[in-house]
Amino acid sequence: MTNLTTNSGQLPASFRDPSGFLFSRDGIxxxxxxxxxxxxxxxxxxxxxxxxxxxxxxxxxxxxxxxAPAESEAFFRVIQPERVPLISYPYEWSFSQLKDAARxxxxxxxxxxxxxxxxxxxxxxxxxxxxxRAVLIDTLSFETYQAGHPWVAYRQxxxxxxxxxxxxxxxxxxxxxxxRVYVDGVPLDLASRLLPWRxxxxxxxxxxxxxxxxxxxxxxxxxxxxRSGSMSGQAMTGLIDSLDATVRKLDWTPRGTEWGDYxxxxxYSDGAFEHKKQLVSEWTKRIQPAMIWDLGANNGVxxxxxxxxxxxxxxxxxxxxxxxxxxxxxxxxxxxxxxxxLLDLTNPSPxxxxxxxxxxxxxxxxPADLVLALALIHHLAxxxxxxxxxxxxxxxxxxxxxxxxxVPKSDSQVKRLLVxxxxxxxxxxxxxxxxxFTTLFTIREAVEIRDSExxxxxxxxxx
Amino acid sequence: MHFAPLxxxxxxxxxxxxxxxxAALLGLAVAFRASWSKIKGWFGIKSKxxxxxxxxxxx
Numbered sequence: 023m024t025n026l027t028t029n030s031g032q033l034p035a036s037f038r039d040p041s042g043f044l045f046s047r048d049g050i051x052x053x054x055x056x057x058x059x060x061x062x063x064x065x066x067x068x069x070x071x072x073x074x075x076x077x078x079x080x081x082x083x084x085x086x087x088x089x090a091p092a093e094s095e096a097f098f099r100v101i102q103p104e105r106v107p108l109i110s111y112p113y114e115w116s117f118s119q120l121k122d123a124a125r126x127x128x129x130x131x132x133x134x135x136x137x138x139x140x141x142x143x144x145x146x147x148x149x150x151x152x153x154x155r156a157v158l159i160d161t162l163s164f165e166t167y168q169a170g171h172p173w174v175a176y177r178q179x180x181x182x183x184x185x186x187x188x189x190x191x192x193x194x195x196x197x198x199x200x201x202r203v204y205v206d207g208v209p210l211d212l213a214s215r216l217l218p219w220r221x222x223x224x225x226x227x228x229x230x231x232x233x234x235x236x237x238x239x240x241x242x243x244x245x246x247x248x249r250s251g252s253m254s255g256q257a258m259t260g261l262i263d264s265l266d267a268t269v270r271k272l273d274w275t276p277r278g279t280e281w282g283d284y285x286x287x288x289x290y291s292d293g294a295f296e297h298k299k300q301l302v303s304e305w306t307k308r309i310q311p312a313m314i315w316d317l318g319a320n321n322g323v324x325x326x327x328x329x330x331x332x333x334x335x336x337x338x339x340x341x342x343x344x345x346x347x348x349x350x351x352x353x354x355x356x357x358x359x360x361x362x363x364l365l366d367l368t369n370p371s372p373x374x375x376x377x378x379x380x381x382x383x384x385x386x387x388x389p390a391d392l393v394l395a396l397a398l399i400h401h402l403a404x405x406x407x408x409x410x411x412x413x414x415x416x417x418x419x420x421x422x423x424x425x426x427x428x429v430p431k432s433d434s435q436v437k438r439l440l441v442x443x444x445x446x447x448x449x450x451x452x453x454x455x456x457x458x459f460t461t462l463f464t465i466r467e468a469v470e471i472r473d474s475e476x477x478x479x480x481x482x483x484x485x
Numbered sequence: 486m487h488f489a490p491l492x493x494x495x496x497x498x499x500x501x502x503x504x505x506x507x508a509a510l511l512g513l514a515v516a517f518r519a520s521w522s523k524i525k526g527w528f529g530i531k532s533k534x535x536x537x538x539x540x541x542x543x544x
Contacts, residue, residue: 039493143494172508174492177500229507238499245498253508260511261504 030092034379039143041162045092052089053103056096059162062139063099066164071137075158080130082106082152082159104152106159107313107334107359111381112146112182113202114363114371116346117190117274118353119156120198123149124183126156128266131173135258140167144175146182146207147381153358170252173261177238180230181207184269188231189213191272192221195342198364205375210235226268276343290474297472299327302394302425305467305480306331309423311391317367317420318398322348322360328394329360336390338365367398368406385419393421400429403450404439410449410458418462424481428455433475452477 031045041059045052055063066072075081084103091097131141141163148160185208189197200208214235221227306328314335316325321344325337339345348362370384402408417424463481470477
């Protein structure tokens with residue numbers, strides 16, 4: 023994320039709120055708080071709200087530091103928030119990850135109200151996964167609650183959380199990808215049109231999405247103050263309770279083949295599987311990486327092997343069901359350093375938002391110290407027709423070290439990919455693989471996996 | 486009534502107005518639930534604790 027900075031070090035994702043901004047100096051991330059936000063910040067810290075939220079694991083902890091401001095005119099204070107190991111975005115989250123992020127936001131709002139404050143925004147991009155939990159990373163999201171005022175972030179909450187969750191649960195889980203197009207959340211009129219008619223029978227979805235969308239159309243551009251009323255504290259509680267109940271009742275559990283017994287569908291014998299695990303563990307321990315990206319991680323079996331060596335693991339897969347299963351297991355096992363994420367490697371997350379610089383691309387968040395590409399390259403080379411030389415370039419740009427599995431054409435999984443198409447891959451051999459990859463990598467290890475025709479390589483990028 | 490200070494994000498006129506309407510209704514429900522559990526309390530019936538775990542880790 024640090025490479026996305028302006029001259030003063032200010033991060034380009036951090037420009038919307040005049041309360042302050044993030045900047046990076048000597049590789050450390052700071053947040054400048056402006057004078058305009060001084061009162062609110064003091065209230066957050068002195069009301070006990072900060073401490074409560076941090077203790078509950080809902081807000082990123084920070085330290086006040088004695089750093090020169092990045093921009094001195096409006097300066098009040100500089101804080102250093104705890105660093106998020108791997109930034110992720112809502113279109114990379116599974117259903118339960120987005121749901122947990124939504125409920126964390128509402129839980130924070132409830133606690134804020136009790137302390138006389140309120141969230142002034144409810145952006146899904148303000149939530150990150152830290153130590154396995156959804157955490158608010160924007161310390162400047164709080165304002166003093168004014169009795170009688172409605173929740174200013176209501177529209178944003180519905181667009182960033184409720185609409186995509188409802189679409190995922192009630193229409194199709196793949197609609198989370200709308201968030202990649204609509205950077206300020208799914209427009210409610212679109213959500214209302216896409217949702218099945220019967221969602222109008224659900225009170226929460228009827229009011230917060232369908233009627234809400236209608237009201238937006240009806241009152242668009244009208245000045246509010248002339249015809250508005252006031253909203254009691256009880257009404258505010260009712261609103262937050264209702265949003266939470268609506269979110270809580272939304273569920274997505276993939277069934278049947280969707281909820282794959284992935285590793286039962288492979289052609290691996292137990293011996294080969296164990297041998298592969300042992301090699302991955304041994305090599306990871308030898309390299310001692312801080313950040314590992316497991317690409318094509320499935321439900322994360324090998325991510326866990328790598329995680330057990332003490333590294334932070336980003337566990338990426340294209341299948342929403344696999345990522346969902348992986349995340350639920352992470353929660354159950356209380357793993358703090360394994361983050362399952364949804365990613366299509368043939369079209370990885372681009373940089374999006376204002377000037378294409380607000381949300382970082384997949385590669386922009388790297389490189390990782392170690393990349394795992396297990397049972398993956400035949401999918402990229404054969405299903406997606408990527409030449410081996412290009413694959414080598416892709417992986418060299420993704421991490422310093424690479425553990426990659428070569429799956430030959432004689433393997434039944436590859437035969438399956440070639441069954442209904444012409445074999446236009448004469449280079450796809452072990453020798454062809456080594457030729458392509460050794461232009462950018464040095465082979466440190468190459469071991470034939472027991473009871474299989476596959477080869478596992480440990481490669482290091484050439485400097 | 487209007488916002489003072491004005492929010493840095495536009496809450497949206499429609500979102501603002503519909504929120505007032507929905508919340509008024511939901512506020513009544515909150516008030517009703519509170520009185521109902523009080524009435525039940527007079528007869529010695531305890532209400533179920535809220536499903537939300539908000540407070541449990543505050544202690």
